[in-house]
Amino acid sequence: MAKKLANRGWKTALIEKQHIGGTCVNVGCTPTKTMIASAKTAYTVAQAARWGVEVSDFRIHLPTVLERKREVVARFRNGSEKGLETTGNLSLIFGKASFTDKKTLVVTLNEGGEEILRADTLFIDVGTRPAIPEIEGLESVDYLTTTALMELPDVPEHLLILGGGYIGLEFGQMYRRFGSRVTILEQGEQILSREDADISEEMLQILQAEGIEVITRAEILQVKQDGSGITVRVKAGKEEKRVVGSHLLIAAGRTPNTDGLNLEAAGVETDEKGYIRVNEQLETSVPGIYALGDVKGGPAFTHISYNDHLILYHNLVEGKNENIRHRPVPYTVFTDPQLGRVGLTEKEAKKKGLWIQVAKLPMSKVARAIETGDTRGVMKAVVDADTGQIIGAAILGPEGGEVMSVLQMAMVGKITWPQIREMVFAHPLYTESLNNLFMQLETDR
Numbered sequence: 001m002a003k004k005l006a007n008r009g010w011k012t013a014l015i016e017k018q019h020i021g022g023t024c025v026n027v028g029c030t031p032t033k034t035m036i037a038s039a040k041t042a043y044t045v046a047q048a049a050r051w052g053v054e055v056s057d058f059r060i061h062l063p064t065v066l067e068r069k070r071e072v073v074a075r076f077r078n079g080s081e082k083g084l085e086t087t088g089n090l091s092l093i094f095g096k097a098s099f100t101d102k103k104t105l106v107v108t109l110n111e112g113g114e115e116i117l118r119a120d121t122l123f124i125d126v127g128t129r130p131a132i133p134e135i136e137g138l139e140s141v142d143y144l145t146t147t148a149l150m151e152l153p154d155v156p157e158h159l160l161i162l163g164g165g166y167i168g169l170e171f172g173q174m175y176r177r178f179g180s181r182v183t184i185l186e187q188g189e190q191i192l193s194r195e196d197a198d199i200s201e202e203m204l205q206i207l208q209a210e211g212i213e214v215i216t217r218a219e220i221l222q223v224k225q226d227g228s229g230i231t232v233r234v235k236a237g238k239e240e241k242r243v244v245g246s247h248l249l250i251a252a253g254r255t256p257n258t259d260g261l262n263l264e265a266a267g268v269e270t271d272e273k274g275y276i277r278v279n280e281q282l283e284t285s286v287p288g289i290y291a292l293g294d295v296k297g298g299p300a301f302t303h304i305s306y307n308d309h310l311i312l313y314h315n316l317v318e319g320k321n322e323n324i325r326h327r328p329v330p331y332t333v334f335t336d337p338q339l340g341r342v343g344l345t346e347k348e349a350k351k352k353g354l355w356i357q358v359a360k361l362p363m364s365k366v367a368r369a370i371e372t373g374d375t376r377g378v379m380k381a382v383v384d385a386d387t388g389q390i391i392g393a394a395i396l397g398p399e400g401g402e403v404m405s406v407l408q409m410a411m412v413g414k415i416t417w418p419q420i421r422e423m424v425f426a427h428p429l430y431t432e433s434l435n436n437l438f439m440q441l442e443t444d445r
Contacts, residue, residue: 001123001292001309003083006090008317013091013117015107020081020092023127023294024302026073027147032170033334034072035150038065039177040336043210046177051373060178062155069150093117099266102286121288123312124268124276125305126261128254128294133162136222141230143223143248146171156180156247160232162220163251164191166333169207171249173335176212183243185218185234192333196345198360199380199394203339206376206396215243223248256295271297280323282312299329330408332401337363337377340404343392343411346382355385359417359440363397366433374398379437381407381417388416403430417441 002014019026048055084092095109097117105122107115130145132138144152146167155178161168164186176182184191184207190200191207191214204214215236222233230248234241256274263270269277269285275297282290292308294300307327314320330342349356364375377397383390393407410420421438425431 001125001313002090003087004309004313005317006087009089011089013093013119014084015093015095015097015105015117017094017096017110019077020084021073021077022125024305025076025080027150029302030076031069031073031150032146032174034069035065036170036174036334036336038068039174043177043336060155062178063153065178066151066153096260098260098262099268100262102266102268102289121316122290124261124284124289124291124295125293126257126295128256128300130250131253131255132250133220133252135220137224141223141225141248143230143250145250149175149247149249152247156245158183158245159247159249160230160243160245161185161249161251162232163253164188164193164214164216165251165253166192166331166335166339168249168251169203169333169335171251172212173207173210176210181211181213181245183213183215183245185220185232185243186214186216187218187220188216190216192339194345195339195341195394196347196380199339199345199378199396202378202396203333203335206335206337209376254294254300256297258295273297280325281315281321282308282324299331301329301331303331304329328408328412330404332404334401337374337397338395338400340395340401341393342404342408343390344382345392345394346380349382349391354391356391357383357385357441359383359437361433361437361440365436366397366430367428368430368433369398371428372398379403379433381437383417383441388418389414390417390420397430399430403434406431406434 002012006012024030042060045055045058084090093107095107097105097107100106103118103120105117107117109115156175158181159175161172161184164184168184169191172182172184190197191204192200207214217237219235220232221235224231229244229246232243234243258270258274258276266289267286268289271277276284276291276295278284278291278296282292284291290312292312293305311322311324314322328342333339346358359381361379363369363377369375379397380394381390382392390407390411393404395404417438420434
């Protein structure tokens with residue numbers, strides 16, 4: 001956003017507290033997916049005999065995994081920083097900003113001193129950080145956030161994870177493959193609470209097959225540090241138990257980084273959780289102040305933040321009238337196999353009272369999956385029974401995110417499921433199995 005505005009002649013300042021690239025590059029997508037690649041390699045090597053490849057011995061060298069992760073992060077971060085520094089009309093300022101009024105910021109510079117900035121148009125994109133739940137005893141425990149865990153030099157003996165969302169599952173599977181014993185504690189009825197029950201159950205079976213323990217309906221009563229171990233007292237249903245591990249990861253959601261901005265001075269409204277309230281064109285309660293990315297609440301994905309900036313740029317610079325209403329929100333859970341999701345789930349469609357049909361195809365019936373030797377997962381699509389339009393999809397399987405993206409484009413392009421059923425895809429791709437997926441539906445609607 002800053003580069004685009006500067007290149008269009010806007011006098012622009014970008015204020016960053018620590019590292020260019022935000023959560024995604026520094027502590028989110030880039031480092032986690034880099035490490036997940038190492039974990040997948042370890043899993044493949046461990047399972048190599050299934051493909052007729054004999055491996056006598058191997059070990060995880062975590063320092064090398066971490067060093068590769070740091071190199072990739074540095075490459076992305078430094079490339080972005082260099083691009084900003086060489087852009088005309090753009091000042092890159094490292095420091096902590098807060099409002100003094102609706103058009104003025106005071107920046108406490110990292111190098112010392114302060115700088116006052118005034119502007120008619122301001123953008124708030126400060127992101128979020130891990131939320132730390134209020135649990136008895138937690139303040140006295142050496143718990144980990146995902147950022148801290150990714151710098152741990154040794155593989156945890158037994159990693160306890162609070163949270164069964166996509167972050168908890170990705171880290172749980174990753175460290176299980178690195179050699180940790182893993183227990184995931186989820187307070188809800190199922191892991192991946194936003195998904196249909198059948199997709200959640202399929203994912204659960206995949207994780208359990210790798211030896212990951214999952215406890216749902218887990219109300220955390222107390223945590224306690226016992227020497228080198230951590231004990232979590234849990235009430236699961238009517239049963240109370242104690243789970244003991246060597247390390248504790250908190251993966252129970254995020255909280256916005258708005259508490260240090262002095263938003264009250266600018267009159268910018270937030271909700272009860274601290275997220276900034278915006279309208280459909282991303283403007284806050286104060287004209288000329290906009291919020292984008294995770295800080296405004298809603299879907300917390302990098303691609304949504306990117307789309308936010310496109311909407312703002314198109315509207316403010318090109319004079320368009322775009323909004324965030326009805327835009328598709330795809331996402332991928334980067335477990336192995338991946339879960340790619342877009343549109344409505346079956347339960348959401350039924351709650352809306354829509355007349356739907358549901359197509360499902362286990363990966364065990366996908367030719368490409370059989371040939372590559374990984375038949376875990378299922379394909380699922382929700383369609384409008386009247387129009388034939390696809391209104392939602394969940395692809396849990398190898399390259400699930402990529403296959404989901406094909407269906408997302410079909411949804412945007414108004415391509416119906418009968419058209420996909422008879423479409424010519426290259427053989428033998430995973431995407432080709434979309435033919436078979438939609439063959440599961442009745443043609444005489």
